[in-house]
Amino acid sequence: MSGDAARMEAAPRDATGCRLCGAHEPAPLFEKSGWRFVACRACGLVSLDPMPTPDALAAHHDASYRDGGYAEFAAADAVRAAIAEDRLARLRALAPAGRWLDVGCSTGAFVAAAARAGLDAEGLEVSSVAVEAARARGLVVHHGG
Secondary structure (H helix, E strand, C coil): CCCCHHHHCCCCCCCCCCCCCCCCEEEEEEECCCCCEEECCCCCCECCCECHHHHHHHHHHEEEHCHHHHHHHHHHHHHHHHHHHHHHHHHCCCCCCCCCCEEECCCCCCHHHHHHHHCCEEEEECHHHHHHHHHHHCCCCCCCC
């Protein structure tokens, strides 16, 4: 499915309103690449309106990693490793001991930093392209969303 077709495929509108607070008060913010971003006037949660289907989101993410703007960022290993190391240093003092899960882990820079620090870390990512790249580096990354 092309990126444009994927963006047009939307999930049925949720009659319950905001996914965080339930209010029916979306305020338009901006549009980017065919996606309409809104903020809930009651709680401030930013979301897409209409919400795309899971398949449409996966197609968009895969296209971004293959030939979109995110491909360049994902390839900047040294920069992403430095960012991950900084985030890990900030989070370690706040997080309890145990297993770590990086949700939206991209190609696994944070998972790799946590593993280097001796932590039991795994990732979860919606893009199959990013998951393949992370797994090729020997990281435990699950595909899904």
